[in-house]
Amino acid sequence: MKVKLSSRAKSVEPSATSGMTAKAEALRSKGKEVLSLSHGEPDFKTPDHICTAAKQAIDSGSYFSYPPTGGYLELRKAIAEKYVIEYNVGYRPENVVVSNGAKQAISNLMLTLLTEGDEVIVLAPYWVSYVAQIRIAGGNPVIVKGDLKNDFKVDPNHIERAINGKTRAIIFSSPSNPTGLVYSREELTQLSQLVSQYPDLLVIADEIYEHINYSKDRVCFASLPGMLDRTITVNGFSKGYAMTGWRVGYLCAPDQIASEIIKLQGHLSSSNCSISQQASIAALKHDLRCVNEMVSEYAKRRDLILSLLSGIEGIKVNKPLGAFYVFPDVSSYYGLQHPFKVENSKDMCEFLLAEAHVAVVPGISFGEDRCIRISYSVSEETLREAIRRIKLALKKLTEEATVQ
Numbered sequence: 001m002k003v004k005l006s007s008r009a010k011s012v013e014p015s016a017t018s019g020m021t022a023k024a025e026a027l028r029s030k031g032k033e034v035l036s037l038s039h040g041e042p043d044f045k046t047p048d049h050i051c052t053a054a055k056q057a058i059d060s061g062s063y064f065s066y067p068p069t070g071g072y073l074e075l076r077k078a079i080a081e082k083y084v085i086e087y088n089v090g091y092r093p094e095n096v097v098v099s100n101g102a103k104q105a106i107s108n109l110m111l112t113l114l115t116e117g118d119e120v121i122v123l124a125p126y127w128v129s130y131v132a133q134i135r136i137a138g139g140n141p142v143i144v145k146g147d148l149k150n151d152f153k154v155d156p157n158h159i160e161r162a163i164n165g166k167t168r169a170i171i172f173s174s175p176s177n178p179t180g181l182v183y184s185r186e187e188l189t190q191l192s193q194l195v196s197q198y199p200d201l202l203v204i205a206d207e208i209y210e211h212i213n214y215s216k217d218r219v220c221f222a223s224l225p226g227m228l229d230r231t232i233t234v235n236g237f238s239k240g241y242a243m244t245g246w247r248v249g250y251l252c253a254p255d256q257i258a259s260e261i262i263k264l265q266g267h268l269s270s271s272n273c274s275i276s277q278q279a280s281i282a283a284l285k286h287d288l289r290c291v292n293e294m295v296s297e298y299a300k301r302r303d304l305i306l307s308l309l310s311g312i313e314g315i316k317v318n319k320p321l322g323a324f325y326v327f328p329d330v331s332s333y334y335g336l337q338h339p340f341k342v343e344n345s346k347d348m349c350e351f352l353l354a355e356a357h358v359a360v361v362p363g364i365s366f367g368e369d370r371c372i373r374i375s376y377s378v379s380e381e382t383l384r385e386a387i388r389r390i391k392l393a394l395k396k397l398t399e400e401a402t403v404q
């Protein structure tokens with residue numbers, strides 16, 4: 001029987017990150033030593049005190065039933081307090097909705113905000129799932145691109161040109177996946193001034209890499225003048241606390257949006273895991289030493305990968321100020337053939353996997369085909385070996401290739 005699939009299901013591509021991971025696994029199963037720089041997650045273990053809190057929650061016998069749909073009040077309170085203390089943003093527990101990762105938070109939001117044909121402006125390069133989630137909700141993503149020359153930052157004038165009567169929101173991440181860019185306070189203020197001119201326009205500020213930020217600018221968009229009611233702040237525990245598998249993310253939104261999302265989530269998934277939520281409370285109540293230790297390790301690796309990449313001819317790269325990715329432009333190699341033609345970022349990733357046994361992710365999945373995304377959330381040794389192999393493979397590509 002041929003199953004008739006929904007237009008919604010057909011409107012999205014499989015996740016590129018998972019695609020590369022699967023290809024790397026297939027090669028590994030053939031006995032090849034594949035180095036994976038395609039992961040979008042910390043390579044550290046969740047800090048001990050967080051794991052201990054989870055074990056205590058199980059042993060207490062008190063957390064076996066469905067938690068409240070929007071999350072335990074204690075967690076929602078701790079999240080709201082964090083914003084009051086760290087950013088002077090007046091969130092209350094009612095503004096917070098805890099979900100199965102920031103991914104579900106964004107997906108809930110799109111389903112809550114968008115009616116068929118509504119538009120969301122996506123600042124590019126963007127995190128892969130934004131576009132898919134907008135489409136699943138029946139909306140249309142409108143891509144506004146930043147350029148490597150300007151650290152991939154998007155010019156507010158270009159954003160303004162994309163605004164029309166159907167525009168519901170602007171979405172971006174800062175620190176950014178995949179470029180590592182961090183918008184400065186001044187740049188975000190400029191964006192907020194633009195937003196103020198359009199009374200119905202919302203901003204979805206994905207601040208999930210909040211802690212992994214090497215710059216002096218640590219700005220919560222909702223804290224900017226007039227932006228509290230216009231912003232939905234997305235965050236979670238996956239990246240900063242090395243808790244990707246625990247699946248705890250959240251958003252903070254104006255009351256009306258938050259309560260609609262809780263209604264929706266009540267039908268879609270209910271609350272997320274009770275034990276993970278207890279672990280997350282412990283994460284927030286502890287100081288940030290464990291997080292800062294991981295961040296200083298990422299900073300060293302960022303410097304290392306930038307210096308290693310600078311030794312490869314034909315690669316252009318911006319200096320990331322946050323997250324754990326670099327997003328080099330490798331397009332100067334396009335058009336070469338060895339053994340098959342490398343014409344775009346997908347071909348480049350296939351080539352690097354086949355020739356160097358290094359897995360990275362095609363930039364096209366993030367809206368920029370000239371680039372590839374390399375995660376430096378790996379050991380220094382793996383990083384050195386992977387970039388050595390990439391350098392050799394690219395040298396071979398240039399020297400032995402036939403130009404098309």
Ligand SMILES: Cc1ncc(COP(=O)(O)O)c(C=O)c1O
Pocket residue numbers: 040100101102103104127173176177206208235236237238244248249
């Ligand atoms: C920018 C960005 N937002 C959201 C997410 C989703 O995070 P999670 O669902 O693990 O909380 C990710 C994960 O890669 C991300 O990079």
